[in-house]
Amino acid sequence: MVYLDHAATTPMLPAAVDAMTSQFQRVGNASSLHAAGRAARRVVEESRETLAQALGARPSEVVFTAGGTEADNLAVKGLYWARRAEDPRRRRVVVSRVEHHAVLDVVTWLVEHEGAEVSWLEVDAHGRVAPETLRAALTDGPGGSQDVALVTVMWANNEVGTVQPVAELAAVAQAYGVPMHSDAVQAIGQLPVDFAASGLDAMTVTGHKFGGPLGVGALLLGRSLAVTPLLHGGGQEREVRSGTLDTPGIAGFAAAAEVAVKSQPERAEHLAMLRDDLVQRVKVVVPDVLLNGDPDLSPARRLPGNAHFSFPGCEGDSLLLLLDARGIECSTGSACSAGVARPSHVLLATGADEERARGSLRFSFGHTSRPADVDAVVEALPAAVERARRAGLTSARQG
Amino acid sequence: MRVLAAMSGGVDSAVAAARAVDAGHDVTGVHLALAPDPKSFRTGARGCCTLEDARDAGRAADVIGIPFYVWDLAERFRTDVVEDFVAEYAAGRTPNPCLRCNERIKFAAVLDRALALGFDAVCTGHYARLVDGPAWRELRRAVDQGKDQSYVLGVLDGRQLAHALFPLGDTLKADVRAEATCRGLAVAAKPDSHDVCFIPDGDTAGFLARRLGSAPGEVVDADGAVVGAHDGAYGFTVGQRRGLRLSQPAPDGRPRYVLGVEPVRRQVTVGPAEALDVREVVAVRPRWTGHPLAGPRRCLAQVRAHGEAVPATASPAGEGVHVDLDVPLRGVATGQAVVLYEGDRVIGSATVSATVSVTVSASR
Numbered sequence: 203m204v205y206l207d208h209a210a211t212t213p214m215l216p217a218a219v220d221a222m223t224s225q226f227q228r229v230g231n232a233s234s235l236h237a238a239g240r241a242a243r244r245v246v247e248e249s250r251e252t253l254a255q256a257l258g259a260r261p262s263e264v265v266f267t268a269g270g271t272e273a274d275n276l277a278v279k280g281l282y283w284a285r286r287a288e289d290p291r292r293r294r295v296v297v298s299r300v301e302h303h304a305v306l307d308v309v310t311w312l313v314e315h316e317g318a319e320v321s322w323l324e325v326d327a328h329g330r331v332a333p334e335t336l337r338a339a340l341t342d343g344p345g346g347s348q349d350v351a352l353v354t355v356m357w358a359n360n361e362v363g364t365v366q367p368v369a370e371l372a373a374v375a376q377a378y379g380v381p382m383h384s385d386a387v388q389a390i391g392q393l394p395v396d397f398a399a400s401g402l403d404a405m406t407v408t409g410h411k412f413g414g415p416l417g418v419g420a421l422l423l424g425r426s427l428a429v430t431p432l433l434h435g436g437g438q439e440r441e442v443r444s445g446t447l448d449t450p451g452i453a454g455f456a457a458a459a460e461v462a463v464k465s466q467p468e469r470a471e472h473l474a475m476l477r478d479d480l481v482q483r484v485k486v487v488v489p490d491v492l493l494n495g496d497p498d499l500s501p502a503r504r505l506p507g508n509a510h511f512s513f514p515g516c517e518g519d520s521l522l523l524l525l526d527a528r529g530i531e532c533s534t535g536s537a538c539s540a541g542v543a544r545p546s547h548v549l550l551a552t553g554a555d556e557e558r559a560r561g562s563l564r565f566s567f568g569h570t571s572r573p574a575d576v577d578a579v580v581e582a583l584p585a586a587v588e589r590a591r592r593a594g595l596t597s598a599r600q601g
Numbered sequence: 602m603r604v605l606a607a608m609s610g611g612v613d614s615a616v617a618a619a620r621a622v623d624a625g626h627d628v629t630g631v632h633l634a635l636a637p638d639p640k641s642f643r644t645g646a647r648g649c650c651t652l653e654d655a656r657d658a659g660r661a662a663d664v665i666g667i668p669f670y671v672w673d674l675a676e677r678f679r680t681d682v683v684e685d686f687v688a689e690y691a692a693g694r695t696p697n698p699c700l701r702c703n704e705r706i707k708f709a710a711v712l713d714r715a716l717a718l719g720f721d722a723v724c725t726g727h728y729a730r731l732v733d734g735p736a737w738r739e740l741r742r743a744v745d746q747g748k749d750q751s752y753v754l755g756v757l758d759g760r761q762l763a764h765a766l767f768p769l770g771d772t773l774k775a776d777v778r779a780e781a782t783c784r785g786l787a788v789a790a791k792p793d794s795h796d797v798c799f800i801p802d803g804d805t806a807g808f809l810a811r812r813l814g815s816a817p818g819e820v821v822d823a824d825g826a827v828v829g830a831h832d833g834a835y836g837f838t839v840g841q842r843r844g845l846r847l848s849q850p851a852p853d854g855r856p857r858y859v860l861g862v863e864p865v866r867r868q869v870t871v872g873p874a875e876a877l878d879v880r881e882v883v884a885v886r887p888r889w890t891g892h893p894l895a896g897p898r899r900c901l902a903q904v905r906a907h908g909e910a911v912p913a914t915a916s917p918a919g920e921g922v923h924v925d926l927d928v929p930l931r932g933v934a935t936g937q938a939v940v941l942y943e944g945d946r947v948i949g950s951a952t953v954s955a956t957v958s959v960t961v962s963a964s965r
Contacts, residue, residue, distance in 0.1 A: 519670065519672070520714075520718055522670075523629070523668070523670055523718065524718060524719070526668055527629070527668070589717065589718055589719055590718070592717040592718075593713075593714045593717035593718045595717070
């Protein structure tokens, strides 16, 4: 099996499996006062310190959640509600066009149900937001930046791998006194990420993208910032996120973060080597292939594990089916409802036409990827493209 | 063979896919997303095109152990089936959308894409049998006469049938359900789908009214006397009795039925039941499973999905076919398909363009 969908989820690191396995054999609610509770609490707090250390945050800034989507929801809704409560003029959310649905759909929901307004930050042909674009959004409106609840721009794009100039954007937001959130789930383990140095006010991370378990993540949240909780209950996590803490999950999450961050430089080099090889060889075997995202493959510009192509005349769906049949697992990288592929909003935002968006395919490398994976893709791809093109022609003819 | 199994999320297509696997084929499941805006949960008892159906189909594929994908054919379905359905009613005809879906979607758009991708056949849960005859593959009625779907497949030509697989044709529906239970398929008890899948509430007249708007006109009797009014001729089908809202009772007090629909003049003609009895059918756009009709041929003619097949003689007539019925058929509307059988074998089909009734010399 050739697994090239690490951006969806990546195998767990042995350190994470070990950390979780030992916790699964113990009892204890981290909120309990007795010895078992104290033992669990110690594991949670040590994990919090480990995670904070790995990501350049203070332990008190870590709010554990059940994953990236929850952390994004907490950041965007929580900041919107809290900021609006402080000043009713703050109804505007400034957001890039290329966010993950865990941010996009939250913003849309706030517009539809909570009276929010949205300022979309346009991106360039590579999917990048320019700091001037953000500055314009914070100054051009009638209310200047006074009506802005928050800014949210992801660290690196899950589909095309484009890295945003997060620190520059955060500096702009800070200059206008507006809090900024960033979804950094794709960046951890592939890029150097330092929460304090970034200047961000809130940042989403999740375990399963870098070798931790599924279902556990965190929102890193500056201490000075108030957010309205989504989950009310026992008052865990500074009363921002109630719910019994998932001790084994948190232990595995922190163990994975420690390893992933420590080995990030070598891993990034390894991933980039495989990815560059794939990009080069795919261009040879499918000469009319288009590379989406930033053509500058340096890690400051693009996630080292990301390759995202469009194959003219093909449906990404068809290619996925054909490659799957050959044991190659990749992704069309587009949003799904009932498994129906829609043209990627990310590609459309970069100015790609619908055909290019529909014919796209993402290969994402991770810590278990090997050179043989690239060989397998390069070998299977030409025949798959030819077939998919024929199938694409039948739909075009009748469509 | 590499087989693409179309999986609706219902019990029949799931068992059909499982049987294709048992037969040794390399099977891949696809669910066809046909609704433009799939709703999360089923409304009413019908099962088609909802997210829940897609999930049921995917769950069945997992149990069977085959790859599964969703193909988005909503746009093709809209133009080739839904718009066609509306246009046919607007023209005063009575279409069969299931037949059109088989003709244009399942065994055209899907089949062509499947063949291009390297598949050899499309497998469905239709109740019909395919038998390799001496010269070509023959379409025959299902063993389960009550479930037989050869009528809605009668429109398929030889090439389409050559790439079709109907694993349920030799089995009774009850046995298919039992088999689904044995195979651990959770859809075993799911109710059958009925009616027109894109009109979930079953209110065809309401659906057409929303699409076509109000087009009031007169209801007349066979002599042309005005006996009522209507909001749109498209809401009426030949043979219909209910909802006529006639202002004048028939002189003889007997119930009256729609005899004809004339959309240009917005006129609906009504009359007694016996005026519905049709003796001759003229049909266009014939499709033959084997050789085209060369001369008059004795056969059985069927004009609706679960209607009776009556002895008839079919003859070529220009581009179309002329069918003389030995026994009159009641309520034959233009737009319906007439499917011709020899015994339980389909020989061809065509679209009804005119009928000759027993009592009236000629009607539309």
